[in-house]
Structures are given as C-alpha cells and as structure tokens.
Amino acid sequence: MTENTDGAIRFTTDREARVATITLDRPAKLNAVTPVMARALIAAVTECNVSDDVRAVVLTGAGERSFSVGSDITALGSYATPWDFRNRVDYCDALRKLRKPSIAAVNGYALGGGLETALSCDIRLASANARLGAPEVKLGWIGGGGMAAFLSRAAGPGNAALMLMTGEPVDARTALDWHLVSEVLQPEELLPRAHRLAATIASRAPIAVETAKVNLRAATAMSEDQALQYERDLQTICFATDDAHEGREAFAQKRPADFRRR
Known part of the structure; x- marks a missing residue:
C-alpha cells in the first residue's frame, strides 16, 4: 500500500484462524495517527465486532521502528477551539469498544497515544527494541486517552508517576519487569508469536x-x-x-x- 499524507490503516483477516490484523500504516512518520487514520481504525473495530470471521485481533505498526508515536502533532493544531479538540475522534476510545480479544504487537516506539493504544489492548507483546513512554509533559500537556488510568493499573502508581512526570521512555526489559508487556521477543518473532497467540485464543469458545x-x-x-x-x-x-x-x-x-x- 502506498503511503499518503494522511496515512492509512491496513485491515486483513485470516478466515481460517479467525484472526484479524490491524496495522497502523504510516511508517515514514513512525505511524503517527491522523484523523483519517482514527476514523479508519473505528471502521476496522466495527467490522471486527460484527464479523464471526474475527474472534481475535492483532494490532501493530508498519515497519520495525515504531508501533505508533500517537497523534500526529501537526494535526492537533487544526482544531478550531479547545472544545473541538475535546470532542475529537479518539482511536483509543474505539479500541476499548472492541469486543473481541486484542493483542498489541509493539514493534519499536510506543509513545504518547501509541502507548495508550497498546494499553487499550488486552495483551501486549513487545520486540526487544521497543521503547514505551508518555512524553506529553515535554510538550506542555498530558495524555488524554486513558494514559494515567491504564498505565497505573499495569505498571503500578509509582512507576506510572515516573513515566508521566519525567516523560522519559522505558525499554522493553523494564516494561516486562513492570508488567506493561507480557513477553519480549526478537523483532522477527514478534508478529508470528502474536498471530499464534491470537489463533489459540480464537480457537476457544x-x-x-x-x-x-x-x-x-x-x-x-x-x-x-x-x-x-x-x-x-x-x-x-x-x-x-x-x-x-x-x-x-x-x-x-x-x-x-x-x-x-x-
């Protein structure tokens, strides 16, 4: 798929395994999410919810450098008023409406809304080169997609405070120790493991x-x-x-x- 300015969402289904794969496909911009991509993600979630061909979902980012670095910062300035910003289409809200079990395959950076995206999934697997962080405080704001609630539940209040207040990322091994992810794998093993795990879950009732x-x-x-x-x-x-x-x-x-x- 040729990347355009607004990015894209790739949605594929393995009907035999009953596993869908949703890929944030904007690798040149580290899979930063645009409003167009957010709407496409909502459409993919809707399709997963209504289709019996889908019983488990894998979410990942295109390329090896990044899962997602969250919302495209240049797009954040396009809202006419703070109220419009408050009521924007939120891709994390969409993911939390996914009824099927979901696995985030975190390949590389998961920053800001990208970390919130991973936290919105049920299970998180990470490549050894993954870096997870909440850098919003470096730019003058905080996360708004469930960052504090989900990060504190996963990593504990103290570790969440360290990440939220410094804005510094943690590596994959630290993320594993803090229970932010369940497994750390070599990059080439990440998606195969995620799909095997999703197929196992899809085989259950x-x-x-x-x-x-x-x-x-x-x-x-x-x-x-x-x-x-x-x-x-x-x-x-x-x-x-x-x-x-x-x-x-x-x-x-x-x-x-x-x-x-x-």
Missing part, C-alpha cells in the same frame, strides 16, 4: 472469551463482593450456551470442540 474480557474490566471497577457476584452471573450465562454444552460433550468424547458462537 468465543462467547466465553468475550465474557472473560468483560469480566476482567469489571473486576478493576467493582468492589470485591460485587466482582465475585458479577463473575458468578457471567459464568451462569456462559454455562447456558450451546458452546458450553459442546465443550462438555467434546471433553467427554475426547475430541476437539466445534464452537459456533451460540
């Missing part, structure tokens, strides 16, 4: 996997008693599905289960 995603998010927002009760309710709903019946029959018959999302 889809209603159960999507419910697990909902349950994880709820667990961080509820009291312990509420979270336990909510989980029990979700378990009951899953247990009543045809897929759960199929899972029990397949287990008893020692065969692979044929999950049909119902």
Whole structure:
C-alpha cells in the first residue's frame, strides 16, 4: 500500500484462524495517527465486532521502528477551539469498544497515544527494541486517552508517576519487569508469536472469551463482593450456551470442540 499524507490503516483477516490484523500504516512518520487514520481504525473495530470471521485481533505498526508515536502533532493544531479538540475522534476510545480479544504487537516506539493504544489492548507483546513512554509533559500537556488510568493499573502508581512526570521512555526489559508487556521477543518473532497467540485464543469458545474480557474490566471497577457476584452471573450465562454444552460433550468424547458462537 502506498503511503499518503494522511496515512492509512491496513485491515486483513485470516478466515481460517479467525484472526484479524490491524496495522497502523504510516511508517515514514513512525505511524503517527491522523484523523483519517482514527476514523479508519473505528471502521476496522466495527467490522471486527460484527464479523464471526474475527474472534481475535492483532494490532501493530508498519515497519520495525515504531508501533505508533500517537497523534500526529501537526494535526492537533487544526482544531478550531479547545472544545473541538475535546470532542475529537479518539482511536483509543474505539479500541476499548472492541469486543473481541486484542493483542498489541509493539514493534519499536510506543509513545504518547501509541502507548495508550497498546494499553487499550488486552495483551501486549513487545520486540526487544521497543521503547514505551508518555512524553506529553515535554510538550506542555498530558495524555488524554486513558494514559494515567491504564498505565497505573499495569505498571503500578509509582512507576506510572515516573513515566508521566519525567516523560522519559522505558525499554522493553523494564516494561516486562513492570508488567506493561507480557513477553519480549526478537523483532522477527514478534508478529508470528502474536498471530499464534491470537489463533489459540480464537480457537476457544468465543462467547466465553468475550465474557472473560468483560469480566476482567469489571473486576478493576467493582468492589470485591460485587466482582465475585458479577463473575458468578457471567459464568451462569456462559454455562447456558450451546458452546458450553459442546465443550462438555467434546471433553467427554475426547475430541476437539466445534464452537459456533451460540
């Protein structure tokens, strides 16, 4: 795909594995996201949500240098008023509306909105050359796509404060130690591992996997008693599905289960 000024989103689906890959495709600008790309990302998320050909999603950036450095700073000055800026199309909001499980394959820089993008995914894998950071304070503002909330949950308040207040990035090994990412891989192994992991998740009962995603998010927002009760309710709903019946029959018959999302 030829890159244009506004950049692009590449969206491909492996129907056999039921895995979609969304690629931020503006490598010459380190995959900085333009408003055009943000709208295309929303369209890709919508397609993933409605398609049963997609049961897991891999999100990555084109090239080896950068996952994404967030919003294109030159585009940020195009809003007529602060209120227009406040109500802009936000690609992180779109990703958090993704019902299917998502894996961020962080190849290189994940800065500002790029880090927020990765944090909006369920699982994060990083290449050994990845650098993750929240540099907004160096420019006079802070992140607005969930940076503080998601970074503090993943890395802990102290580590989040270090990143948010200095604006300095951390390397892949530190990100692993701080639980910002689950695995660190060599660059050539990153996407193959992400796709294998996505295919494994896609092979599981889809209603159960999507419910697990909902349950994880709820667990961080509820009291312990509420979270336990909510989980029990979700378990009951899953247990009543045809897929759960199929899972029990397949287990008893020692065969692979044929999950049909119902």
